[in-house]
Amino acid sequence: MDKRSVYLDHQTTTPVLEEALQAMLPYFREVYGSPSSLHRFGLQVREGLKEARQKIAALINAESEEDLIFTSGGTESSNLAIKGFADANHRKGNHIVVSAIEHPSVMNSIEYLTKHGFEVSSVPVNAIGQINPEDVRAAITDKTILVCVHLVNHDIGTIQPVKEIGKITAEKGIALYCDALAAAGWMPIDVRDLGVQLLSFSPHRFYGPKGIGVLYRNRKARVTSHIHGGVQEGGRRAGTENVPAIIGAGVAAEVAIKEMSQRVEHVAMLQKRLYDGLWKHIKYIKLNGPVPGPLRICNTLNLSTEFIEGEGQLLLLDYQGIAVASGSSCVSKSLKVSHVLSAIQLDHALAQGNIIMSLGKDNTVEDVDYVIETFPKIVDKLRNMSPMWKEFEEGVIDSVIAPTGRGKSFTQHAADISGKPAH
């Protein structure tokens, strides 16, 4: 196989940096002790972990590396932030405010709490997936103890006005938890400037290893441990530490800081090129989320191509060596349209034709040009196979993206022939 291989799924996961892997290696077979041990096998590990902790703290400008809790990943971090905070603070109130487009790890943690006496208010987003800080203010009641707003949406790339929301929560004396998984490593983050008390991120999203997540938690926010056992992580997260992963995460954070501006610049350039190229060559295609620029994270594009469905696009792209995601990869097994696309009120037909292309530091202009050359052919092939395309051309159904005024909507048509309304 000498096809070009273009990985465009960096918002799902990234390869580990060579430097990070090299730093991890001795911790598997040489420095393999547990940091709880008092002998040199353990002590040597402690020292490595402390350094890693400092590097990771620097990535988000935390006051102290003691404010970081290492978990097993972004999901556990969301769970600990939300359930741990709710547990520790339930005497103060039982209401949580959350944006409508958070990741399932946030949504489902909150849903769990609603089964245990908590109430939740969901804040809507506008058509490009942005939260209005005033809507957050309006949702806060005197029972509110926590606001949950992510920094960047994982599906559509919208950067949220967290700092403005932080001012509101500070004013009200409420804690703010920010899921920064889709942001960390791809834009500068300063927890003090943002005014968040809790913030989570996951090194495998910026060239660190899997199996490790971080929860920043400043002294003002108490969280109750939810994995019980020994006194690791200062008693806040029990269990033998995933030492090599923490070491690798430290290196990934260090390199991310050093290369941040250059990575962002490179990836943003590719993002713009990809956007321009695809829109030039494909008709009836829609960008979900903001246009490339200050409101969008630099590395991702979420697109809906009309009259065809997403999985087919993904498989044909994969066949041509291009790896992309469709909808929210986390929910792809459930056949459901991502709640993010529903929240931006994307037409059902467009939600089905959804593809996410997320760029990384190692992608090249050639990669992008290859995608620009390949994707239109795939779209043609699938449209050619799609009954909707011909029906559109014949005026039976209309386009959502560029309405012609002829025909009924796709959604109406689907409902007509299936006998049930599309969901």
Next chain:
Amino acid sequence: MDKRSVYLDHQTTTPVLEEALQAMLPYFREVYGSPSSLHRFGLQVREGLKEARQKIAALINAESEEDLIFTSGGTESSNLAIKGFADANHRKGNHIVVSAIEHPSVMNSIEYLTKHGFEVSSVPVNAIGQINPEDVRAAITDKTILVCVHLVNHDIGTIQPVKEIGKITAEKGIALYCDALAAAGWMPIDVRDLGVQLLSFSPHRFYGPKGIGVLYRNRKARVTSHIHGGVQEGGRRAGTENVPAIIGAGVAAEVAIKEMSQRVEHVAMLQKRLYDGLWKHIKYIKLNGPVPGPLRICNTLNLSTEFIEGEGQLLLLDYQGIAVASGSSCVSKSLKVSHVLSAIQLDHALAQGNIIMSLGKDNTVEDVDYVIETFPKIVDKLRNMSPMWKEFEEGVIDSVIAPTGRGKSFTQHAADISGKPAH
């Protein structure tokens, strides 16, 4: 430094097998996709994980690899087994039976439940740390939903009569959870033969990587997920999988099966040699737990040396290149004597002089002989520094291990001079 380096802390953690590390390596930078992804980067990972899952299932003779849930470690597995099972079955009853000497991850998970309406009965152990199955039977009430008994104690090495207990729970129609962390890889385990519904273990204890734990859960035992998010692990454990660690765990399990009898034989031989050698050269030393043989796991010795304290022994051993643990390493930061040693009613003075030496497959006869040569000198040095030793020789205090009939007990003496009873 050309001192001999002897790692005798295998019950805390082990180095990763070279084969396991080699198998893991491609998953960091080449096959780095997420198994949820539909493109080949993800699909290739899926295939690797499936193989690993099968190998790990084979280690405990699980009915199906689908009965395994991967977690972040032994602690999370204990938490999921206990809290997840309690959550899913609380309608059936609110009573749990647990042995008195379980690991803190079990104890503290159950303690958490007692704050949420559960009641717990603790089953005592005899002087060598063994549970009497009839005590378990006696503790079961009509509210009991779960019995928690580990297979091997992590501190004193006692093998528990889990199969006998499994017959009782089967008879009563109650689930049995077995924490097999201190056993897996060091003795054959057959979940079907044991009659357990839930069993946990952690590959880093048998030459696999850290950052991964396993919970076996058969179809009869429902557990509610307690890390909420995406649909990974069949919806039972959310979060991007720690792919390289699972791959490494698969290899570690495969090799453990293959080399089991040879490892056990080698390590048991060293254990016997170490036991004989130390007891020959040191007076007033006590083995905690059963003598080497069928009631003791092959790889560990827990000893209390009278008139001296444990940390000093550990530090001097470390200075001589010998890495050991003291008390329960997980609680060493809390200054408290391990609850395991309390449960076997070890004299307080002996509990303080506690050291755990746990052997591994790479230890040699020379290693053991070096320890036999070195440890008596360390004991002498510390006894020479200890006021208790001279006071013993002068007949002021008496030995607990070999009473002479002269003097008061150490505990009494300590209480006299500190003005408070020793705890």
Next chain:
Amino acid sequence: MKETKEYTLYNDTVMDHFLNPRNMGDVQEADGVGEVGAAACGDIMKISLKIRDGKIEDARFKTFGCGSAIASSSMATELIKGRTLEEAKNFSNQEVVDALGGLPPVKIHCSVLAEEALKAAIEDYEAKQAKVPVVA
């Protein structure tokens, strides 16, 4: 890891029918056309038939849907060509699943959709026949 292996979401037969669909298109001057949609996932499938002497002479499909939907319609049209209408009425999605060498559990409904589209096309044909007087 097998270095030489291609990692694909579906088995080789499904992938082949997805990448190289048989009978894709519309039968010209079709005798029966069925278009159905699946509420579960929003897929839409259209099958058009040419019927001669009570037999399916030609069958073509168009599908808006995932890889297994496309493969299912490709396989279904392939299977039914040459069958009598009576045989075709007894056609079951399981035949598609079997001929494809299996589908993932969440994708079985794609094969059902193919069955439904075929039956809708036959119904359409029969409805038309009922209206048009048979030319002896």
Next chain:
Amino acid sequence: MKETKEYTLYNDTVMDHFLNPRNMGDVQEADGVGEVGAAACGDIMKISLKIRDGKIEDARFKTFGCGSAIASSSMATELIKGRTLEEAKNFSNQEVVDALGGLPPVKIHCSVLAEEALKAAIEDYEAKQAKVPVVA
């Protein structure tokens, strides 16, 4: 990782006093002996003193306890030798901590034990003095 570094639980000064304790033993025909125990961890420390002309001429210790307890008693005896009784009565554990270049927070009580043992030894001396008529 620094290949050449020795990884130790305590800093170099503490380790040095633990590995090579100064003044370990019992003063022969001591003028004052103090033995104290810490309820928190069970450590026991004994300090014996030789006192001449209101000054501590010699001080020795024996300790049953962890590394920092041993180092604390070693350092404490080293610090107080040559001091007057009045000075020694004002001795504080902080001096031990500082001279050792710090102790982990959970181990500060070891230095307190050393202070207590010293003061117990001085009390013992003074109690004995009160009984024995001073030979002018």
